[in-house]
Every structure is written in structure tokens, then in C-alpha cells.
Amino acid sequence: MVGNVASSKGAAIELDVGDRLVRVSNPDRVYFPESGATKLDLVQYYLSVGDGIVNALRDRPCMLHRFPKGLAGDKVHQKRLPAGAPDWVPTVRVFFPRYGRHADELCVSELADVIWAVQMSTVEFHPWNSRRADTERPDEWRIDLDPMPDCPWSRVQHVAGVVHEVLDEIGAVGWPKTSGGHGLHVYVRIAPEWGFQDVRRAALAFAHEVERRAPDDVTTTWWRRDRDPKLLFVDYNQNARDHTIAAAYSVRGVPEATVSTPVTWDEIPDIHPRDFTIATVPSRYQQLGDLHAGIDDAVFELDSLIEWADRDKVELDEDED
Numbered sequence: 001m002v003g004n005v006a007s008s009k010g011a012a013i014e015l016d017v018g019d020r021l022v023r024v025s026n027p028d029r030v031y032f033p034e035s036g037a038t039k040l041d042l043v044q045y046y047l048s049v050g051d052g053i054v055n056a057l058r059d060r061p062c063m064l065h066r067f068p069k070g071l072a073g074d075k076v077h078q079k080r081l082p083a084g085a086p087d088w089v090p091t092v093r094v095f096f097p098r099y100g101r102h103a104d105e106l107c108v109s110e111l112a113d114v115i116w117a118v119q120m121s122t123v124e125f126h127p128w129n130s131r132r133a134d135t136e137r138p139d140e141w142r143i144d145l146d147p148m149p150d151c152p153w154s155r156v157q158h159v160a161g162v163v164h165e166v167l168d169e170i171g172a173v174g175w176p177k178t179s180g181g182h183g184l185h186v187y188v189r190i191a192p193e194w195g196f197q198d199v200r201r202a203a204l205a206f207a208h209e210v211e212r213r214a215p216d217d218v219t220t221t222w223w224r225r226d227r228d229p230k231l232l233f234v235d236y237n238q239n240a241r242d243h244t245i246a247a248a249y250s251v252r253g254v255p256e257a258t259v260s261t262p263v264t265w266d267e268i269p270d271i272h273p274r275d276f277t278i279a280t281v282p283s284r285y286q287q288l289g290d291l292h293a294g295i296d297d298a299v300f301e302l303d304s305l306i307e308w309a310d311r312d313k314v315e316l317d318e319d320e321d
Contacts, residue, residue: 015043020088020112024119031070031123034255037278039070042251043118045259048282049249050111052262052290056247057108059131061094063244064106064117065124065253075253079103082120089113092132096242107132123253126244129199130192136241137192138199141302143174143206144235144245145184148219151232153182153272155217159232160184160268162214166206170305173298175291178273180252180260183232185245189295190302196241201314202305203236208312210234248292249285251278262291 012025027040046053066076080103081091090113091104108114108125117125129140143163147156160176163186167174174186190199204220211218211234219231227233238245246252246260261276261284276284308314 013040015047015115017047017112017115018110020086020110020116022112022115022119024115029070030072031067032255032257032278033070033072035257035279037257039118039121041278042123043115045251045278045282046114046118046249047111049285049290050114052285052292053114053125053247053249054108054111055290055292055295056249057114057125057127059092059107059109059133060127061092061105061107061130061132061135062128062247063126064120064122065126066121067123067253068121071123071253071255076121079105081106082117084120086116089116092135094128094135094242123251125247125250127247128242128244129239130196134192136195138194138196138239139190139192141188141190141199141203141300142238142245143186143188143203144179144238145186146179146233146235147182148227148229148231148233150229155230155232156182156184157268159210159214159217159234160186160265162210162218164265166209166213170300172300173295174265175262175295175298176265176268177248177260177262177292178258178271178276180246180250180254180258180273180276182273184268185260187248187292187295189299191299194302194306196239197316198306199302200236200239200316201309202302203239204316205305205308205312205314207234207236208314209308249281264291 010028015022029039064078090107092107129138172188176186207220211220219227221227250260252258257278259276259281
């Protein structure tokens with residue numbers, strides 16, 4: 001995988017990634033001071049989960065969380081592709097009505113695109129839930145189990161079981177992963193037949209059902225100040241246009257270098273998000289492969305949840321955008 005490695009310490013190296021040659025400058029720069037993990041360590045991590053990260057990002061507009069000086073420096077949230085990209089790095093143009101502007105965002109098609117972004121100091125990859133073919137029609141419904149400050153991990157684990165139960169009942173296949181933070185995400189592949197507002201309404205109707213079944217554990221109250229800090233918030237608004245969360249296999253920009261990691265439903269009672277880091281996930285991936293590899297083969301028709309939303313007269317507050 002590595003070719004033409006410079007001999008002097010800290011000098012740039014060149015990597016053969018598929019059919020591309022990607023130059024990595026400052027490979028010895030420490031990105032994670034707590035562990036001493038370097039830029040090259042980050043590159044090698046993404047190479048180790050190559051099929052998985054490409055599967056998670058493929059053809060999606062992607063916002064980049066960049067740390068040009070590592071975690072010790074400032075974080076840059078970047079929608080536009082960084083300057084200086086090779087002509088082979090693909091983009092997709094998206095429009096932001098609030099600002100009246102367009103942006104050409106990274107739109108990954110191969111592993112070299114990911115590694116080039118890491119060369120440009122990207123630590124986290126945050127893709128849209130829609131794809132290049134029609135950026136206005138999502139093909140991914142995202143269930144974000146977001147614990148409030150005093151919510152124990154055991155509550156997240158319990159609610160995940162309720163989510164799994166409801167998904168089974170409606171005939172949807174959910175693909176869980178740790179968030180890399182304190183919560184869990186569950187993705188459901190959907191037919192790209194609805195707009196963002198419809199998907200959000202459907203997601204809120206689903207969240208209400210989870211709340212109904214676990215009222216002592218779950219809240220769907222939108223305003224953070226009004227939520228019980230001990231409860232778990234089912235964040236349906238992660239399905240809003242241009243709202244993004246860390247992709248499967250994305251490293252998180254935290255000292256522990258945790259990874260948003262696909263898991264099985266059976267594992268959830270026995271895991272903790274801190275179990276999964278750039279140090280531990282490569283061997284897990286080598287053993288298990290991409291646990292989300294089959295997601296595109298399990299497409300759910302959203303009509304039944306749209307009917308729930310209509311039945312329950314679910315309306316979205318415009319302030320939630």
C-alpha cells in the first residue's frame with residue numbers, strides 16, 4: 001500500500017491507494033496528543049477500514065471536520081472541497097437556500113478520495129443522507145439516540161432494544177452503530193421517494209412510538225432546555241436537509257480517537273462506545289468485515305410511517321430547521 005516513502009523523519013510520503021498516488025505531508029504530526037497518534041496513524045486507520053468507509057460515504061455530499069494542527073489546534077467545519085484537490089477528487093454541487101449560496105462538496109467514489117481528505121487534515125466525515133443522483137430525496141433514515149447529560153449508557157442500551165422491536169414490527173431493517181460519542185445511531189435504507197420534510201415527519205412519528213413504549217426513558221421534546229437531563233432524546237431532526245452526523249467508521253475528533261462503529265443488535269447489551277477506537281477497530285474490522293455491507297439490499301418503503309405521521313397529525317416547527 002505504501003510506496004516511495006521518504007527517508008527523513010517527518011518528510012512527505014506517497015501512498016498507492018487503488019489506482020491513485022496520494023501524497024501525505026507531515027505524516028509524523030501528532031493529531032491525538034493523549035495517545036500520540038499521528039496523521040499517518042489516522043491514514044493507516046482509514047486504509048484498514050477502506051471498504052467500510054467508502055460504503056458509508058459513497059456518492060453522498062460530505063462535510064469535513066478538519067484539524068489542520070491536530071486536536072490541539074482549531075477545528076474547521078468545511079462544506080466546500082478544500083483548495084488544491086487533484087482533478088480526480090469528485091464533488092457534487094449543493095445549494096443552501098438560507099445563504100443563497102452553492103458549495104461543491106466532496107462526494108466520495110473510492111478510497112483514494114478519503115485518504116486525500118485525510119491528507120487535508122480531515123478527521124471526521126459527515127455525509128448527507130441523500131446521494132448525488134438526487135440530493136433532495138434522502139435514501140437513508142437516521143435514528144439518533146442522543147443521551148442527555150445525566151442519561152446513563154444503560155438507558156441508551158435499553159432504548160436501542162425498543163427501537164429494534166418497533167423496526168421489526170414495521171418490517172424495517174435497522175443498522176446500528178456507536179456514535180463515537182455517548183449515543184447510538186441506527187440507519188435504515190429507504191427508497192428515495194420522499195423529501196426531507198416527509199422523512200423528518202416520519203422519523204418523528206417513529207420517535208413518538210418509541211417514547212410511548214418507553215416513557216420513563218425517552219423524550220422527543222425539541223428544545224433542549226425543556227428536556228429532562230436524565231432521559232434519552234430521539235433526535236429525529238438529524239433527518240433535516242444538510243444536517244449531518246459522523247459516518248460509519250468515521251473517527252471522532254476527541255482525545256480518545258473513538259470511532260463511530262457498526263455493531264450488531266446482539267452486541268449492544270455488552271458494549272460501550274469507548275471500546276471502539278482507531279487502535280481497536282482495525283482488528284475488529286479484519287475479523288468481522290463491514291457489518292453495514294448489506295444495507296443497500298434492505299430498502300424500506302416509508303409509506304407506513306408517513307401514514308403514522310398523518311394519523312397523528314405530526315407537524316414540524318419551522319424553528320427546528
